Each structure stands twice: as C-alpha cells, then as structure tokens.
Amino acid sequence: MSPRTRPEWPIARDGFSYRLKTMPELAEVEFFRRQWEVGIGKRVERVHVHATARIYRSVGARVVVEALTGTSLQHSEAQAKQMLFRFDNDRWLGIHLGMSGSLIAAAPEMVPGKHDHLVLYLADCALIFSDPRMFGKVALHRGVDVPGWWAALPAPILSSGFTESAVGDFCARRPRSSIKAVLLMQERFPGIGNWMADEILWRAGIHPRCPAGKLASGTRRTALYTAIREVTADALREIAGVGTAAVPRHLSAQLPDHWLFNHRWKDGGTCPRSGTALVRETIAGRTTCYCPKCQSWSWE
DNA sequence: CCCCATGTTCGACA
DNA sequence: GTGTCGAACATGGG
Numbered sequence: 163m164s165p166r167t168r169p170e171w172p173i174a175r176d177g178f179s180y181r182l183k184t185m186p187e188l189a190e191v192e193f194f195r196r197q198w199e200v201g202i203g204k205r206v207e208r209v210h211v212h213a214t215a216r217i218y219r220s221v222g223a224r225v226v227v228e229a230l231t232g233t234s235l236q237h238s239e240a241q242a243k244q245m246l247f248r249f250d251n252d253r254w255l256g257i258h259l260g261m262s263g264s265l266i267a268a269a270p271e272m273v274p275g276k277h278d279h280l281v282l283y284l285a286d287c288a289l290i291f292s293d294p295r296m297f298g299k300v301a302l303h304r305g306v307d308v309p310g311w312w313a314a315l316p317a318p319i320l321s322s323g324f325t326e327s328a329v330g331d332f333c334a335r336r337p338r339s340s341i342k343a344v345l346l347m348q349e350r351f352p353g354i355g356n357w358m359a360d361e362i363l364w365r366a367g368i369h370p371r372c373p374a375g376k377l378a379s380g381t382r383r384t385a386l387y388t389a390i391r392e393v394t395a396d397a398l399r400e401i402a403g404v405g406t407a408a409v410p411r412h413l414s415a416q417l418p419d420h421w422l423f424n425h426r427w428k429d430g431g432t433c434p435r436s437g438t439a440l441v442r443e444t445i446a447g448r449t450t451c452y453c454p455k456c457q458s459w460s461w462e
Numbered sequence: 463c464c465c466c467a468t469g470t471t472c473g474a475c476a
Numbered sequence: 477g478t479g480t481c482g483a484a485c486a487t488g489g490g
Binding site: 464465466467469470471472473474475476 | 483487
Binding site: 185 | 466467468469470
C-alpha cells in the first residue's frame with residue numbers, strides 16, 4: 163500500500179481510509195455532495211483517475227480528465243441518488259454512488275488509494291470519489307443546459323410536484339406488488355432506498371408485504387404519503403445537516419434512537435415504539451425489517 | 463471457508 | 477406492451 167497523507171483538512175478523521183461506512187440513499191447523497199462544496203470557485207489543476215475502474219463504463223476516464231482539467235467548479239446539486247457538478251466552459255460531471263461510493267475532501271497532498279477512482283486536485287484541497295464495489299458511475303456532459311437525464315428526473319419528494327394522488331395512482335397500477343417493492347421504484351420515489359422504505363412503512367404502520375393496491379386511496383394512502391414526506395425531511399435534517407467539521411465514521415450514528423434504523427440490524431432488536439421483537443425477512447428480494455405488532459398484517 | 467451487504471440493470475417468463 | 481423475479485455486477489466485512 164502506498165503511503166497516504168492523513169487528511170487534516172477539511173475533515174479530520176482517524177486512519178487512512180477516506181471512506182465513510184454508509185450506503186447512499188437520498189440524505190447520504192446530499193451529505194456527500196456537501197463534502198465537495200469546499201471546492202466551489204476553485205480551478206482543477208490536475209485529475210487522477212483509475213482508468214480501468216468500472217465507474218467509467220459510461221464515459222471513458224480519459225474523457226473525464228480532458229474535460230475537467232483546467233476548469234473551475236461552479237455549482238453542485240443533488241437530486242434523488244444523483245449528483246451534478248457544474249464546471250465552467252459548459253462542462254458537467256454527474257455522479258451516482260451506487261452501493262459503496264462516497265465523496266470526501268482532503269488535503270492536496272493526498273495520494274490516491276486503491277479505491278479512489280477519481281481525484282480532482284484543486285489548489286488547496288483534493289476532491290475524492292471512492293468506491294470499492296464500483297457499482298457507482300460517472301457521467302460527463304457538455305452544454306449550456308443541464309444534461310437530459312438530469313432534467314428527466316422525477317419530481318423530488320419534498321417538491322409540490324410530488325402529490326398524494328400521484329402516489330395513489332402509482333400504487334393502483336401495481337395492485338398486487340408489495341408496497342416494499344413499490345417504494346424502491348426510483349421513477350416515483352426518487353432517492354428512497356432500503357432503509358428509508360422500511361422506516362416509512364414502520365412509521366405509517368403498514369406491513370411491507372401489503373399489496374400496493376390496498377394503499378391506492380383512503381386513509382392508508384394518506385398515512386403512506388405523510389410518512390414518505392416526513393422520513394425524507396427528517397433524514398435530510400439529521401444526516402445531510404451534519405457539517406464537515408466532525409464527521410462520524412458511521413453516518414447512521416446520527417439518527418435518533420427512536421427511529422427504526424438504529425435497531426434494524428441488531429440481533430434481538432426490539433421496536434422502539436412497542437418493545438416487540440423486530441422481524442427480518444426478505445421481501446422484494448431485499449432484507450426487510452418491520453415490527454409485527456405496529457405494522458398490521460390485516461389489510462382487508 | 464461461508465454468508466451478507468442501504469443499488470441498478472438485464473434477461474427470462476407470466 | 478406490462479409487470480415480476482432472480483441473477484449479475486465487484487469487493488469487503490463479520
């Protein structure tokens with residue numbers, strides 16, 4: 163392993179790993195976007211890439227180097243699980259973090275490690291994209307306007323375009339699918355992932371195997387819609403709101419103990435509301451945790 | 463060694 | 477065409 167400079171700035175953490183052990187859903191993505199904000203207004207002096215890394219399967223690493231070297235970072239945005247960074251000269255960099263990606267800033271002397279597939283060296287810091295499993299992806303775009311794939315993203319959950327009737331209609335179109343499977347569909351629920359889906363259903367008191375058709379109207383639809391918006395807003399506040407000064411090694415440590423999140427992986431974990439033993443089983447192909455008492459099975 | 467992993471995509475099949 | 481399910485992707489941790 164090559165020697166690496168310990169990053170003292172802007173984030174001081176122990177050890178050599180620049181990665182945070184968290185898997186990115188909407189709030190974590192927004193958190194990671196902010197880690198690169200320190201580079202806004204600064205020029206990219208040099209770009210490091212691991213040219214054969216799978217994250218370059220859509221756009222070659224060399225294209226990224228050529229497009230970004232010498233430009234300045236102007237602006238960034240996160241939406242759903244996507245991020246978009248605008249540079250001058252009409253260059254745009256899109257990033258999806260996949261299952262294990264993370265962004266972080268470090269001192270400009272940092273030496274890229276095995277999983278640091280993209281590093282933008284600015285005058286006084288380095289912006290790093292790390293991804294051990296390489297399910298993440300980068301995209302490049304040139305033009306005055308945002309790329310088409312970005313413009314085509316569905317209305318964000320906290321925007322006025324995300325309506326209760328749209329949620330109900332979407333459920334009505336998949337009447338026999340489990341609500342757990344439906345909540346993971348990015349085209350209607352942008353940015354929701356496995357743990358957020360479980361948190362939403364737990365708060366709403368809905369069993370994850372409940373057929374989506376049963377939630378297409380009435381009070382259950384309202385409960386579902388409300389929980390989606392509340393969990394999204396709360397997750398953004400608790401996770402994305404963490405500054406860049408003292409970042410915990412596990413972002414989940416940020417979440418309050420009365421959430422399902424902090425109990426879901428523990429063997430023998432109990433529901434923070436009812437004290438009942440939590441259940442873990444595979445639903446829609448994903449590990450799902452729920453409270454058998456709070457989340458009613460009888461949806462007829 | 464085994465099994466597991468918070469995401470997405472693709473092919474097979476109803 | 478639509479919807480659903482499992483496998484595959486690549487790596488590390490327990």
